[in-house]
Amino acid sequence: MTRLTDYLNVETLQHLQDAFSVVSGAPIRICGTDGEPLTAPSSPSFRQDEANGPVKGTELADAAGPVMVDDQIVCRVHLEPPPGRRAQDAVTARQLRLVSLATGVIARLCQRERQLRTRVDELATLYRLTAEFTSQRDMQELLDMVAGTVVETMRAKACSIRLLNEDHSELVLKSVANLSEQYLQKGPVPLSESAIDQEALSSGQAVPISDMAGDQRVLYSAEAKREGIVSGLCAPMMYRDRPEGAIRVYMSEPHDFDWFEVSLLKAIAAEAAAAIVNARLYAEAVRSANMQRQLRLAGEVQRRMIPTGSPDAPGFDIAAIYVPCFELGGDFYDFIALPEDNLALVVCDVVGKGVRASLLTASIRASLRAHAANVYEMSEVLSSVNSDLCADTQSSDFATLFYGVLDGRACKFTYSNAGHIPPVMIRGEDVIHLDVGGSVLGIDSSLKWATQAVELRPGDVILVHTDGLNEAMNFEDEPFGMERIETAAAQAVQRGDDAEGVAKFILWEMRRFAGLQTRLDDLTVVVVRVL
Secondary structure (H helix, E strand, C coil), X not given: CCCHHHCCCHHHHHXXXXXXXXXXXXXXXXXCCCCCECCCCCCCCCCCCCCCCEEEEEEHHHCEEEEEECCEEEEEEEECCCCCCCCCCEEEHHHHHHHHHHHHHHHHHHHHHHHHHHHHHHHHHHXXXXXXXXXXXXXXXXXXXXXXXXXXXXXXXXEXXXXXXXXXXXXXXXXXXXXXXXXXXXCCCEHHHCHHHHHHHHHCCCEEECCCCCCCCCCCHHHHHHHCCCEEEEEEEEECCEEEEEEEEEECCCCCCCHHHHHHHHHHHHHHHHHHHHHHHHHHHHHHHHHHHHHHHHHHHHHHHCCCCCCCCCCEEEEEEEECCCCCCCEEEEEEEECCCEEEEEEEEECCCHXXXXXXXXXXXXXXXXXXCCCCCHHHHHHHHHHHHHHHCCCCCCEEEEEEEXXXXXXXXXXXXXXXXXXXEEECCEEEECCCEECCECCCCCCCCCCEEEECCCCCEEEEECHHHHCCECCCCCECHHHHHHHHHHHXXXXXXXXXXXXXXXXXXXXXXXXXXXXCCCEEEEEEEEC
16 A cells, blocks of 8 residues: 555655644644554644634534545545644635645655656666676577566556568567557558658657547557557667667557657667667677688688698609688689509689689589599599589589699609690790690580690799789789889899799789789799609
């Protein structure tokens, strides 16, 4: 049961009682619902006001007014007989009015105190929600918490939260509190048909709905009436002037939302919108971190497919450099040991970058190794790899590949170029381009490739690379180009550099040319020097 002292302390009540006693000219006493006094007797110097005549038939014992708060009696105000007068003496009309005034003042003070406490509770709730918003990461838990808290704080019947879909054409229900399943199944809420939500999201202001059943702006008025919803308030969820959705609070009785209630719901909606955006960003960050982790693991697997050192090939000095542009690359090189001490040299460049390209490189490498181990004829090896690639990929997936076989016994190099940048063989001052072969792999399964055998001499240097070398750009958007590559290779050969020295010198010249310009492609360089 509500008591008067739940709202006003005894000191305040004593002050009110003393003041009214002085004004009335008769002692006034504030008593509890059980009739026991809550205050001490007042002791003013009373003066009989003869200007107000007595009210006939009214006794002092009956001059008591109840104080009502929320339809409950919390106390009574009694007019007591002044000193020297009997309880049967009549009271004046003025004194009766003062008793009525006293009960009204006390009731209003109680209401104001309760309202202030409610506002404090609401502000505390908003503060608590703000703290929760900063720590909450799960989107659904966040929305459910907001809906439940709004109902509790605003003493509402129900609450719903709808968020805009990707194209902002519809408000999709995401969380509710105290709404029936039947009401939730009433139908969609297209933004173009909901005048209330349009007004809230376009203006950034909360929109009150005094009569849900009779307001023509309400899409489902009959369903609202059946649900027992009478009044409502729609607040926009905005983040940096960008609409995210709307919060609606519903009342079961006619209700005029005051300024504080509107401001409170707007504040909660704004905080919720920011928290939703943060939750989305956090989820995206988690997904991105997981993806980066997967890419790192995939990159490690791909790099393990790249030879870790130079192969042992009698009569040849071999070196290679591989520099991927991203975690996963579209380049690869390989050395495959063949019968009779032959060594296959492969350099491949797959279209594109990233995961797609890395999967293609793994597929081509596996196919090439499988066919090279069982097929002697080089053109047949390329045809088989091409058939596998055409069968398993789309027409937009293709690769350039250079495939050569070093024969140390016969000192011969047999190769076929499948659309790759023609490697060069430097012999003294001559530069020979190794361009015999055919088209790229993965376009047409019926294509064939030609081969050529080149007699090798001591001192010859074969350079195979991908377009990440010749297409490296400087800050003037000028490519490094084939001419600079051949010049750098010739300089290194003339100095007598070994295979590793030639590869590093070419790479150094490219980096000196490009400077700090960002690389846009993977880079592979393989150098073979004939001993």
